[in-house]
Amino acid sequence: MIETLVSGSALALTGYIAGEPVQSGEKLVVKSPYDDRVAGTVTLAGREHTEAAITAALKGGAKLSRYDRFAILDKTRQLLEARKEEFAQLITAESGLCLRETRYEVGRARDVLHFAALEALKDDGQIFSCDISPQGKARKIFTLREPLQLAVAITPFNHPLNQVAHKIAPAIASGTPVILKPSEKTPLTAIRLAELLYEAGLPHYMLSVLLGPTKEVAEVLVKDPRVELVSFTGSVAVGKHIAQEAGYKKVILELGGNDPLIILEDADMELAVTLAAEGAYRNSGQRCTAVKRILVQESIHDEFVQRLVERTKEYVCGDPAHADTRVGTVIDEPAAIYLEDVVKKAVAAGARVLQGGRREGALLEPTVIVDVPRDAQMVVQESFGPLAPVMKVKDLEDAIQLANSTAFGLSSGIVTRDMEKAIYAVKHLRMGTVNINEVPGYRIENSPFGGVKDSGLGIKEGVIEAMKCFTYVKTFSLPW
Structure with a gap:
């Protein structure tokens, strides 16, 4: 060798x-x-x-x-x-x-x-x-x-x-x-x-x-x-x-994937925040199954956002070789610049950045964005980085319609205590994977994995x- x-x-x-x-x-x-x-x-x-x-x-x-x-x-x-x-x-x-x-x-x-x-x-x-x-x-x-x-x-x-x-x-x-x-x-x-x-x-x-x-x-x-x-x-x-x-x-x-995490009003809030943060920020958000859209029922939206912002502060972004770092770089500076640009475009269309968003070279801070328009580039196309766009939905039907609205169909997650709603989501989400009370990307290495539409x-x-x-x-x- x-x-x-x-x-x-x-x-x-x-x-x-x-x-x-x-x-x-x-x-x-x-x-x-x-x-x-x-x-x-x-x-x-x-x-x-x-x-x-x-x-x-x-x-x-x-x-x-x-x-x-x-x-x-x-x-x-x-x-x-x-x-x-x-x-x-x-x-x-x-x-x-x-x-x-x-x-x-x-x-x-x-x-x-x-x-x-x-x-x-x-x-x-x-x-x-x-x-x-x-x-x-x-x-x-x-x-x-x-x-x-x-x-x-x-x-x-x-x-x-x-x-x-x-x-x-x-x-x-x-x-x-x-x-x-x-x-x-x-x-x-x-x-x-x-x-x-x-x-x-x-x-x-x-x-x-x-x-x-x-x-x-x-x-x-x-x-x-x-x-x-x-x-x-x-x-x-x-x-x-x-x-x-x-x-x-x-x-x-x-x-690719444009994976939604649906959070219903009966969800365990601590679990929902944990899944949203881990799903959006792990691997610097560079996973085809990463959480790329967080669809939250409007009755719990504000509480969820507040808690997600506080949790995001725990994700230290910096030197990937340091033991305390939880989010390293994206793959290169052009990728980080692209992500920074899609955030700016969303803000120009009315979205608000509540946490993070700063870029230095290929480092991009984990970013919480709210009031993201449903036609924003960052949620219609795949954003391959540590972004957590939060979008309000009226109910499960609205969430499923929004989840299915992009060209992708790889993975999804839904956080709920209601088994009937969970089963309904499994039947109606057009995705290769639907995980209940877990991140969209959860699997083991020998279980089947793949998507539909532009996801494969x-x-x-x-x-x-x-x-x-x-x-x-x-x-x-x-x-x-």
């Missing part, structure tokens, strides 16, 4: 073609969003490296038994556990997320590896008796799952470890070779995870990691007919472009569902 020093403590890493370091003269410099310090460099790939990675994956090698796949994933989990603080600090260095968040992310990634390892041991095949109709025969039909010949995974910046694990681990558990193209903004953690997998005994043909110009890496991978699946998490615009360019292959698209194609992720996508069903029958 490659590890040298650049600018003191920065890493010098490379992409990999089936375990072999990419050789080129082009380097990507990765800097901290907080202080512009160099976190590391990555050797970039070109079209020839992309072709070589495809060839290596298709050439294949030793086939892995179910136990082999389990052992590799479990060993990777153990290696990650032993180096959890190193990984947390690396995520902080390249993403600007505070240690509170990056340590939590490492824990989630360990869960992904654990659940994928366990699923590798399971056989979900089915058996069908053929003598169940007058036209039947004395036969049985059996099903089994076969791995794809090659999959491509393209991951975003906001969860540099967990998003990568959610694509690579199910592929390995299924026996499918994968080429990973991580975000250029946070590639260091992804490469480190690949190195752990190699160290754990993963046959090198099973995984390549490439970064480079879009036309020489990502577009080649997406369009190549030998690739049988493209799994992408990221923006709506890029996701739809991939869908148009991919051709005749499987496509998994996990895109409705194809679910989560370890179990992803493994289905990384395989195809083969049926065979025998006399019986």
Whole structure:
């Protein structure tokens, strides 16, 4: 593995073609969003490296038994556990997320590896008796799952470890070779995870990691007919472009979210405030499932807002490497400027900022905004940052209509003590997830996850569902 020093403590890493370091003269410099310090460099790939990675994956090698796949994933989990603080600090260095968040992310990634390892041991095949109709025969039909010949995974910046694990681990558990193209903004953690997998005994043909110009890496991978699946998490615009360019292959698209938290007048107020703050500010608000609209029944609006403002003051924004920091940076200064701008536009339209809102570089304070118009850019489009816009609703019907009014349909939450209203919300919110008395983003790593409308194609992720996508069903029958 490659590890040298650049600018003191920065890493010098490379992409990999089936375990072999990419050789080129082009380097990507990765800097901290907080202080512009160099976190590391990555050797970039070109079209020839992309072709070589495809060839290596298709050439294949030793086939892995179910136990082999389990052992590799479990060993990777153990290696990650032993180096959890190193990984947390690396995520902080390249993403600007505070240690509170990056340590939590490492824990989630360990869960992904654990659940994928366990699923590798399971056989979900089915058996069908053929003598169940007058036209039947004395036969049985059996099903089994076969791995794809090659999959491509393209991951975003906001969860540099967990998003990568959610694509690579199910592929390995299924026996499918994968080429990973991580975000250029946070590639260091992804490469480190690949190195752990190699160290754990993963046959090198099973995984390549490439970064480079879009036309020489990502577009080649997406369009190549030998690739049988493209799994992408990221923006709506890029996701739809991939869908148009991919051709005749499987496509998994996990895109944006504009997730509402509905708070009804019978809600536990302390719980509601906690869920709103945690949902809006964790991970610097950079989660597709973050709380992006807080819809509060008008009878409790003022009390809720007052308590949310006080709670928001507890979310210290600053140096992500400091233990007391609860909100680090967003991914870069242009992202922070965009968020600052959408707040200004909302204020110009009549909204009021009650707490936070100040920006310094890529740091943006957690921000409580009220009187936000329903057609404001910050609530119609996805605002990927620590913003907590609060909007009044008359009742549950009004809240559901407002929640469903955007182009997105990923996740939602509703805070209520009334089970009938909770069930009504589950039935009428057009979202991939509806959580009762919990943040929209709550899940475990093997449960189904995904959205509808511009949030994705409705194809679910989560370890179990992803493994289905990384395989195809083969049926065979025998006399019986």
